[in-house]
Amino acid sequence: MRGKYFIGIIILGLSIFLHSTEAHLQLGFYSKSCPKAEKIVNDYVKEHIPNAPSLAATLIRMHFHDCFVRGCDASVLLNSTSNNTAEKEAPPNQTLRGFDFIDRIKSLLEAECPGIVSCADIITLASRDAIVTTGGPFWKVPTGRRDGTVSIRQEATNNIPAPTSNFSTLQTLFANQGLDLKELVLLSGAHTIGISHCSSFSNRLYNFTGVGDQDPALDKKYAANLKANKCKTPTDNTTKVEMDPGSRKTFDLSYYTLLLKRRGLFQSDAALTTNSVTKSYVQQLLQGPVSNFFAEFATAMEKMGRINVKTGSDGEIRKQCAVVNS
Structure with a gap:
């Protein structure tokens, strides 16, 4: 009996030790390790974002x-190598900017x-x-993430929602990351400060079903304006x-107002009104009030920032940031 008690104490002690050494966000x-870290980031952002506000959306x-590929581990920053094509080269990431900023x-x-x-x-x-600097909401950012060492193009292609995604695809891809429909709507709200290249939605204007037609879900006046003044070909x-x-x-509610007017730019935007x-x-x-949106958006961002994070060892x-350690 005494031997079993002793073994139990050892197991309990070991579990406490393992728990205490496991790092969390x-x-x-x-x-303690770098007291000025968050201030350095914030100061740099506040200095440069006002001169280039579009970087906030970027x-x-x-x-x-x-976060949608292998969790929030900076795998999107890694360069391709001679024997691997990285996430940067995937279609969803080819228009990403801001790498030099990071x-x-x-x-x-x-x-x-x-x-x-x-x-x-x-x-x-x-x-x-960057969002705060442009007048958007603040959210808590617990830290302690570690960087991944793997970045694969196809995984980005498979997991990042495309501008052409329908509701079913959006629901599946968000659910795969543990995010629900409310969080899909809230996180899509970041498009309130976004910009896009014509190539991401021109099919809605010129060739929606492959026969030279226009997406009937897109407001006709808005489509005509885009054709005449923006995406002319x-x-x-x-x-x-x-x-x-x-x-x-x-950073406001205008994006959602446009959705209900059938003026969401992407198919993936319009899809939010089909369910x-x-x-x-x-x-x-x-x-x-916009304050409700700010609070709920902040909560959704906090949750997204925890997706499959790497911590501890x-x-x-x-x-x-662009290469793994040698």
């Missing part, structure tokens, strides 16, 4: 694309405290700070279009 994770899109922040942090702050945490912090790959015309620099549940969420957001802290 926590607010102020770098408070950074939050990068964060979204990163690299510059990383350089500042490496100078302050080498090998401490992960690229994954930099993306998460910078995207939050089906092959335009360079012109940029505001996703929330007249309000793209303001009774998601359409109801859109209507509820518009019936309340998993992954690594990259010295350079």
Whole structure:
């Protein structure tokens, strides 16, 4: 009996030890190892985003694309190698920008405290700070993420929703990440400050079903305006279009208003009004003050930032965000 008791004590002690050494995300994770880390990120963002506000949309899109592939581990930042094609090369990521922005922040942090702050945490912090700088909501960012060492093009293609996604595809891809329909609607709200190239939606204007037709779900006047003033040819790959015309620099509810007017730019935007549940969420957001949207968006972003994170001894802290440590 005494022997069993002793073994039980050992097992209990071992489990406590393992639990105590297992790292988790926590607010102020770098408070001792790199006390100025979050201030360095915030200061850089506040200095540069006002001069290039479109970067706020770019950074939050990068964060979204990163978390949907292998979790929030900065795998989207990795370059391709001679024997691997990375996520950067996948169609959803070929229009991503802001990599140099993250690299510059990383350089500042490496100078302050080498090998401490992960690229994954930099993306998460910078995207939050950029939204706040443009007048959007603040949300808590617990830190302690570690960087992944694997980045595969096909995984990005398979897991990141395309602008042409229908409701069923959106529901599946979000559910795969543990996100529900309400969070689908809320996170789509980031399009309130976004811009897009014509190539991401020109099929809705010129060749929706392959016979030279227009998407009937798109408001006719809006479509005509886009054809006349923006995407003048089906092959335009360079012109940029505001996703929330007249309000793209303001984080507000205008995007949802446009959805109900059939003026969502992407098929994936319009898809939110094809399901009774998601359409109801859109209507509820518009019936309340913008502060409600801010609070719920913040909660959804906090949840997204925890998707399959690497902590403890998993992954690594990259010295350079574009390459794994040698």
